[in-house]
Amino acid sequence: xxxxxxxxxxIAAEPDMSVQALLEVRNLVLQYKTWEHxxxxxxxxxxxxxxxxxxxxxxxSGCGKSSILKAVGGxxxxxSGSMKLDGRLITGPGPDxxxxxxxxxxxxxxxxxxxxxxxxxxxxxxxxxxxxxxxxDEVIEKVGLGRFVDxxxxxxxxxxxxxxxxxxALAMEPAILLMDEPFAALDALxxxxxxxxxxxxxxxxxxxxxxxxxxxxxxxxxxSRILVLSPHPGRVRAELDAHQFTLADIEAPGxxxxxxxxxxxxxxxxxxxx
Amino acid sequence: xxxxxxxxxxxxxxxxxxxxxxxxxxVQRKLSLFEKLVANAAARRIMxxxxxxxxxxxxxxxxxxxxxxxRFSETLVALWEALVHGPLLERMxxxxxxxxxxxxxxxxxxxxxxxLAVSTAIGQDLLTSLTAMFNPLPAIALLPLAMLxxxxxxxxxxxxxxxxxxxxxALNALTGFTSVNETLRMSGxxxxxxxxxxxxxxxxxxxxxxxxxxxxxGWAFAWRTLIAAxxxxxxxxxxxGLGWFIYENRNQLETPSVFAGLFVVIIIGLLVESVIFxxxxxxxxxxxxxQR
Numbered sequence: 314x315x316x317x318x319x320x321x322x323x324i325a326a327e328p329d330m331s332v333q334a335l336l337e338v339r340n341l342v343l344q345y346k347t348w349e350h351x352x353x354x355x356x357x358x359x360x361x362x363x364x365x366x367x368x369x370x371x372x373x374s375g376c377g378k379s380s381i382l383k384a385v386g387g388x389x390x391x392x393s394g395s396m397k398l399d400g401r402l403i404t405g406p407g408p409d410x411x412x413x414x415x416x417x418x419x420x421x422x423x424x425x426x427x428x429x430x431x432x433x434x435x436x437x438x439x440x441x442x443x444x445x446x447x448x449x450d451e452v453i454e455k456v457g458l459g460r461f462v463d464x465x466x467x468x469x470x471x472x473x474x475x476x477x478x479x480x481x482a483l484a485m486e487p488a489i490l491l492m493d494e495p496f497a498a499l500d501a502l503x504x505x506x507x508x509x510x511x512x513x514x515x516x517x518x519x520x521x522x523x524x525x526x527x528x529x530x531x532x533x534x535x536x537s538r539i540l541v542l543s544p545h546p547g548r549v550r551a552e553l554d555a556h557q558f559t560l561a562d563i564e565a566p567g568x569x570x571x572x573x574x575x576x577x578x579x580x581x582x583x584x585x586x587x
Numbered sequence: 588x589x590x591x592x593x594x595x596x597x598x599x600x601x602x603x604x605x606x607x608x609x610x611x612x613x614v615q616r617k618l619s620l621f622e623k624l625v626a627n628a629a630a631r632r633i634m635x636x637x638x639x640x641x642x643x644x645x646x647x648x649x650x651x652x653x654x655x656x657x658r659f660s661e662t663l664v665a666l667w668e669a670l671v672h673g674p675l676l677e678r679m680x681x682x683x684x685x686x687x688x689x690x691x692x693x694x695x696x697x698x699x700x701x702x703l704a705v706s707t708a709i710g711q712d713l714l715t716s717l718t719a720m721f722n723p724l725p726a727i728a729l730l731p732l733a734m735l736x737x738x739x740x741x742x743x744x745x746x747x748x749x750x751x752x753x754x755x756x757a758l759n760a761l762t763g764f765t766s767v768n769e770t771l772r773m774s775g776x777x778x779x780x781x782x783x784x785x786x787x788x789x790x791x792x793x794x795x796x797x798x799x800x801x802x803x804x805g806w807a808f809a810w811r812t813l814i815a816a817x818x819x820x821x822x823x824x825x826x827x828g829l830g831w832f833i834y835e836n837r838n839q840l841e842t843p844s845v846f847a848g849l850f851v852v853i854i855i856g857l858l859v860e861s862v863i864f865x866x867x868x869x870x871x872x873x874x875x876x877x878q879r
Contacts (some may be wrong), residue, residue, distance in 0.1 A: 388773060406776045416770040422875040423792040433778045436788060467876025 333400065334361035335521055336385065336489055340394035343380045354380035355547035357394070360540050362489065362523060367515060369536030369555075370525045373579060377547030378525045382493050385523060386412050398488055408437045411482040415494045417474045420466040420481075426453060427462040430481045439485065452484040453477075455514065472503040479511070483520065490522040496531070508534050509560055529575050533558050533568060541578050550578050632861070657843040665843035666850055673844075675832060679851060682813060682828035685741055689748025690809050694802070696749065697757035704757075705764050705790070718758045726751035726812040730819060744816050744828075751808040759801025763794030796872045803864050810856055 341358040344351055354377035362368045370378040383389040385396055387406035396403040398410065411433070413419070420429050430449040434440050440448060453462055456476040466474055475495055482490055496504040508531060515522070526532050532539050537556035540549060555571065562568045608614065624630045640659050647658035657665070669675035700717070703710030726747040733743035767790055775789035791798070817830020833848035872878040 386773075386777065388776070406773075406779065408778050410777075412773065412777050414770045414774070416768075418768050419770045419774050421771070421774075421789075421792070422877050423795070423871065436778050436780060436784070465875055 335364045335366075335399060336362035336523070337397040338362075338381070338385070338394070339396075341381065341384065341396065342392045342394050343377060343384055343389060344392045345380070345389065353546040355542075358542075358547060358549055360549065360552060362521065362538075364521050365519050366521055367535055367537040367556075368521075368523050369532040369539045370523065370542060371529065371532040371536075371539050371575070371579075372527065372542030372547060372550075373544050374527060375547075376542040376544040378527075378542055379493055381547070382412075382491050382523060382525050385489075386410055386491050408433060408439065408485060409488045410491055411485055411487040413475075413478050413482050413490065413492045413495045415497050417466075417471055417498065419478050420474055422466050425463050425465050426458060426469075426477050429466065429477055430484050433481060433485050437485070448484050452480045455483075455517070456480045456510065470503075471499050472507060475499065475507060476510070479514070483514065483518065486520075488521065490520055492522055492524045494525050494527070497526070497528075504531075505560075511535060512559065529572050529579075530563075532575070533571055534560060534563070539575070541575060543579075551575075629861075654840065654842050657846055661843045662846040662850060665841070666847035669832075669844055669847055674827075675847070675851065678827060678829050678832040678848075679855070682817065682830070683855075685744050685828065686748060686809055686813050688741075689745045689813070690752055690806065692745065693749045693752025693805060693809070694756055696753050697760060697801075697805075700753075700757050701760045701764065702786075704761050705786070711761070714757060714761060718754045718761075721750065722754040722758060724750075726808070727815050727819070730816055744813060747812050747816050748809045751812040752805040755808055756801040756805040759797045759804065760794065763797025763801070764790055766797070767793040796878050799864065799868060799872060803860065806859060806864075807856065810852070810859075814852055 338358060338360050341355055343354040345354060346352070358377075358381060360368075370381055372378050380389055384391055385398075385403065387403055387410065390404075403410075421432060424432060427446075427449055430453055431445050434445045434448065435442075450459075450462070453459060456479060458473060458476055458480070461469065461473065466477070469477070479495070496507050499507060512535065514520075524532075524535055526535070533555045537554070539551075539553045539555050541551040541553065542548065543550045553571070553575070558565075558568050558571070618626070644659040647656050647661075650656050653661060666675070700710075700714050704714040705711070729747055729750055730743065733746040737743040737746055771789065771793055775785055780788060813828065814830045814833075817828040818834050829848055829852055833845055833852075836842075836844035836848060868878065
């Protein structure tokens with residue numbers, strides 16, 4: 314099912330290259346300061362995200378993938394280069410780009426599940442007041458937490474908190490969903506389940522997401538397009554297509570071949586340096 | 588060198604059908620009254636207080652010197668007399684009124700200072716230096732100065748109370764604000780929250796555990812300072828609070844009434860702490876799992 318929808322999406326999007334990208338990142342240079350050093354996180358990064366993409370930023374730690382995500386989120390101003398969402402320059406944080414963080418503490422502990430999901434809709438006044446409640450209930454139902462609408466975050470498991478965070482972001486219908494290693498803090502079984510659920514959510518609503526991970530497997534599973542970054546500072550090593558792989562293909566030879574190919578890109582030195 | 592030999596035995600696998608739960612096993616049962624009482628903090632504390640009262644009564648009986656150490660029951664009688672026929676209610680009202688005025692002014696000033704501190708670097712430096720300087724300074728030490736400035740009236744009392752509340756509350760609130768975690772801040776900013784709305788909707792609730800503990804400490808300091816200040820004033824002014832009531836009765840060697848006065852001080856402190864603040868906490872930070 315997912316396979317089919319994803320394919321149709323590609324086929325519709327690919328031939329027409331004049332379609333403006335949803336997110337355009339050009340020559341992005343990001344630097345940040347620690348106590349002692351000025352660190353260049355990324356150098357001259359270029360990529361385009363089309364609407365409906367599950368765009369994955371993949372790389373070892375130190376490749377600046379989280380910095381790119383923060384920059385797109387508006388939390389880290391670029392030193393040079395530009396980021397345009399729908400043709401508009403990104404200058405600061407805004408509700409059109411919602412972040413889902415890795416940490417479980419992103420939920421407001423003083424609000425229950427339903428109020429947490431309603432909170433951004435309410436404070437941004439993006440939706441009429443009477444729509445907010447039903448919208449929240451609908452999306453909570455979608456992530457399978459219908460029985461927990463009145464629960465406070467501290468009573469939920471890690472996976473459930475993450476589902477609430479995803480529901481909260483989805484309910485806002487952001488132009489792009491920014492996910493910063495959202496499943497990294499979960500146990501392996503829950504992680505697999507969440508990847509599955511995320512894909513089926515995408516299948517239902519076809520949102521656009523920018524997804525950061527350091528797991529090659531997760532990148533291939535979750536992503537339709539993978540940007541492979543090299544470390545220190547982060548530069549684009551490759552941009553690969555992975556839309557044809559789903560959980561069902563995890564044993565398939567194509568899957569492991571792509572996995573090996575990415576692995577080699579990340580860990581083998583370029584020929585001239587060897 | 589000895590060679591380490593590991594012996595690996597292949598054991599048969601086990602694949603069980605899960606046992607039936609016996610019918611008489613309590614998978615879930617109602618707690619008995621005693622179990623509920625033990626689990627209830629209020630009940631436990633009341634039992635403890637009753638025990639202490641009994642020990643007091645017995646010890647006073649043993650000492651048998653009502654002038655130095657009246658019995659619990661005598662204190663209760665004196666308390667009842669002072670409440671119904673005596674001036675105790677007026678004294679309480681007078682103390683509480685001054686206390687609330689001072690507490691309110693102290694919290695307001697703390698709010699202003701903390702707002703400055705979280706919004707500007709200079710403000711933060713100012714607040715940290717001021718708290719470092721004034722927090723260790725006992726309010727009573729300022730009383731002579733206060734009397735010079737404001738005379739022997741309520742003004743002086745309010746001044747020392749404000750001093751004792753302000754720094755404790757401000758310091759705790761600032762600690763609370765600065766320790767709000769980064770993820771929560773970022774998700775607030777993500778929704779485009781800024782300025783006052785950001786503070787109201789994200790920072791204050793997130794820092795509430797520290798803010799409440801600051802308010803509790805501030806309350807205790809204020810109460811303590813007020814009674815102490817009234818005791819000093821007792822000799823020179825008729826400001827007429829609880830401290831004055833205690834002082835007056837000591838002069839008349841009405842020891843049970845002195846105890847009754849102290850009793851009221853304790854009870855009011857206890858009520859505010861274990862009823863008002865506990866209620867606020869149970870409705871907020873405990874319910875939200877921010878505090879146990």
